[in-house]
Amino acid sequence: MGNGLGTIKINDVSKIYPNGTVGLDHINLDIKSGEFVVIVGLSGAGKSTLLRAINRLHDISEGEILLDDVDITKSKGKALRQQKRNIAMIFQNFNLVKRATVARNVLAGRVGYYSTFRSTFGLFSKEDKEKAAMNLDRVNMLDKYYTRADELSGGQQQRVAIARSMMQSPHVVLADEPIASLDPKTTKMVMDDLQHLNDMGMTVVVNLHSVELAMAYATRIIGLRAGKLVYDKPIDQVNEHDFDDIYAESGDEE
Numbered sequence: 321m322g323n324g325l326g327t328i329k330i331n332d333v334s335k336i337y338p339n340g341t342v343g344l345d346h347i348n349l350d351i352k353s354g355e356f357v358v359i360v361g362l363s364g365a366g367k368s369t370l371l372r373a374i375n376r377l378h379d380i381s382e383g384e385i386l387l388d389d390v391d392i393t394k395s396k397g398k399a400l401r402q403q404k405r406n407i408a409m410i411f412q413n414f415n416l417v418k419r420a421t422v423a424r425n426v427l428a429g430r431v432g433y434y435s436t437f438r439s440t441f442g443l444f445s446k447e448d449k450e451k452a453a454m455n456l457d458r459v460n461m462l463d464k465y466y467t468r469a470d471e472l473s474g475g476q477q478q479r480v481a482i483a484r485s486m487m488q489s490p491h492v493v494l495a496d497e498p499i500a501s502l503d504p505k506t507t508k509m510v511m512d513d514l515q516h517l518n519d520m521g522m523t524v525v526v527n528l529h530s531v532e533l534a535m536a537y538a539t540r541i542i543g544l545r546a547g548k549l550v551y552d553k554p555i556d557q558v559n560e561h562d563f564d565d566i567y568a569e570s571g572d573e574e
């Protein structure tokens with residue numbers, strides 16, 4: 321961010337699932353504030369495992385993950401909650417409350433800032449309602465303010481999810497296959513929205529299967545294979561053939 325916030329340092333991180341599967345194998349990464357990082361790799365390479373570790377959706381087995389120089393893997397209670405507010409997560413399936421309005425879904429992005437009582441009853445401040453409208457406007461969805469989420473297309477739902485994530489004023493936005501279920505036109509809209517967040521100063525880290533999209537949006541591309549970091553280059557050094565190796569076993573499955 322302009323203020324230097326939004327750095328991610330991953331130091332020798334491994335994640336072994338309880339069943340023994342190695343999700344991440346000694347990963348080291350230093351992501352700077354304001355980068356747009358795309359992580360590519362085959363299905364099962366460890367992309368989701370990595371994003372979930374950064375956001376502390378699950379614990380790692382070894383190593384440390386520093387967000388703004390504070391190790392999130394060791395944070396607890398209030399400090400952890402505060403740290404998590406600085407990280408927004410965008411999911412493939414949007415994770416909206418389908419029966420609630422667009423506005424209510426976007427305001428849910430502020431829930432971490434309210435008491436349970438106030439958020440349960442939707443007692444959001446005028447300021448937050450204005451902020452919700454502003455963020456919906458940013459993704460061209462303001463006219464859907466009162467629409468129920470389940471009446472929107474997939475692409476529109478993802479844009480609402482992006483507006484919701486902006487309510488946190490995060491330093492870092494993590495997106496796990498955000499366009500996997502979208503058509504090409506809405507894919508572009510959603511990727512442009514992420515680009516917009518990056519232009520506003522947020523560090524963006526996106527998991528994608530498409531090398532073409534990675535090339536179009538990333539400032540840096542990272543490749544994972546079987547839990548290992550096998551590729552890490554700034555966009556101006558990237559050659560499309562570099563990925564032949566990362567996708568070597570892909571056949572037609574991707």
Ligand SMILES: Nc1ncnc2c1ncn2[C@@H]1O[C@H](COP(=O)(O)OP(=O)(O)OP(=O)(O)O)[C@@H](O)[C@H]1O
Nearest residue numbers: 337339341342343362363364365366367368369370
């Ligand atoms: N909860 C879990 N328990 C056990 N193993 C898991 C679990 N989640 C993921 N794995 C395994 O960890 C490895 C990495 O999976 P991960 O989902 O991170 O890959 P990915 O690169 O995100 O793949 P995809 O593109 O399919 O989402 C895979 O071998 C996967 O089967």
